[in-house]
Amino acid sequence: MEPRAPWMEQEEPGYWERKTGKAKVNQQTFLRNLHALTAYNKQSHKGSHTIQVISGCDVDSNGLLLRGYEQFAYDGDNYIFLNEDLRTWTAADTEAAQITRQKLEQxxxxxxxKAYLEGECVQTLLRYLEMGNSSLCTGARDQGHLLTLP
Structure with a gap:
């Protein structure tokens, strides 16, 4: 990973190397999950399949978490998401999604x-808002809007 905006270059030494390492770990996790999903769906590992993830947090003007979310789609369809209570899951009405929900609960x-959304997600969002204020949220705070970063 590398900074894509000038304000992102302000991060401390080693930040982008750590982010790159985390991305590589996530890549392996997604590959394992993709193999599991194809097995749950009785599909071949060969061919093209997609996992999409939306992860983020909304904060108020005091930096407190208003809402966190983690949503997954598989091959373009909603698959499973973390409920607003950040404790329970809602799965699509498929056998594979129900298996995934059970495994996540177990x-x-x-x-x-929940720990990520309440901690690292909020801290990163606030740090990015502070560092990139002029380009990220011009007028957004003054207008009472929330900015959400994945």
């Missing part, structure tokens, strides 16, 4: 996502 994955 592993208490919601707690991990």
């Amino acid at each position: 592993a208490d994955e919601a707690q991990k996502y």
